[in-house]
Amino acid sequence: MDQPLQNKRILMFVGDIYEDLELWYPKLRMIEAGAEVVMAGPEAGRSYAGKNGYPCPSDAAIAEVAADGFDGLIVPGGFMPDKLRRDPQVLALVRGFDAAGKLVAAICHGGWIPISAGVYRGVRVTGSPGIKDDLINAGAVWEDAPVVIDRHFVSSRKPDDLPDFCRGILQVMNGECR
Numbered sequence: 001m002d003q004p005l006q007n008k009r010i011l012m013f014v015g016d017i018y019e020d021l022e023l024w025y026p027k028l029r030m031i032e033a034g035a036e037v038v039m040a041g042p043e044a045g046r047s048y049a050g051k052n053g054y055p056c057p058s059d060a061a062i063a064e065v066a067a068d069g070f071d072g073l074i075v076p077g078g079f080m081p082d083k084l085r086r087d088p089q090v091l092a093l094v095r096g097f098d099a100a101g102k103l104v105a106a107i108c109h110g111g112w113i114p115i116s117a118g119v120y121r122g123v124r125v126t127g128s129p130g131i132k133d134d135l136i137n138a139g140a141v142w143e144d145a146p147v148v149i150d151r152h153f154v155s156s157r158k159p160d161d162l163p164d165f166c167r168g169i170l171q172v173m174n175g176e177c178r
Contacts, residue, residue, distance in 0.1 A: 004174050009036045010070060011070040011074070012026070015084050016080060018051065022076040026105075026162070048080075073103060075104075075113050077128065081113045084113060091113075091117040106125075110127070111128070112131060127155055129157070149172060
């Protein structure tokens with residue numbers, strides 16, 4: 001079995017009212033590719049419910065993780081990003097991934113977190129049409145596409161884009177998009 005992400009660690013955010021598919025599809029796809037995926041939420045060991053009620057436990061508290069311990073970050077959408085982007089530690093983590101040139105991937109409303117972290121200025125991105133104005137106002141260059149890859153940034157619009165989103169993540173993680 002091909003495992004292009006063997007020995008790679010990916011951090012994903014989890015919190016109440018995440019978009020179920022946008023969390024589980026990338027999580028399982030990255031595990032399938034050989035990565036260790038760590039779910040970080042406001043509290044360690046707590047189970048968070050998705051928009052459709054599917055539970056996801058956190059492996060660690062956001063306050064306990066650092067960007068230098070991971071190779072990339074994936075931010076699912078849903079209503080979760082609107083709450084998590086208010087946490088200064090979440091924003092510092094995103095800035096740490098960006099400063100190190102590591103993967104920062106966001107889908108749908110997940111783009112709210114990099115917006116609040118201030119890392120999207122001049123970056124080509126896509127996201128939910130509902131946050132298009134937010135992305136533009138944050139200085140991002142909006143594109144309406146299933147996936148947009150700009151250096152170490154990967155973004156997608158909605159659950160239907162998940163296959164392209166995950167392929168983009170794998171390309172960046174394998175150094176194919178510098």
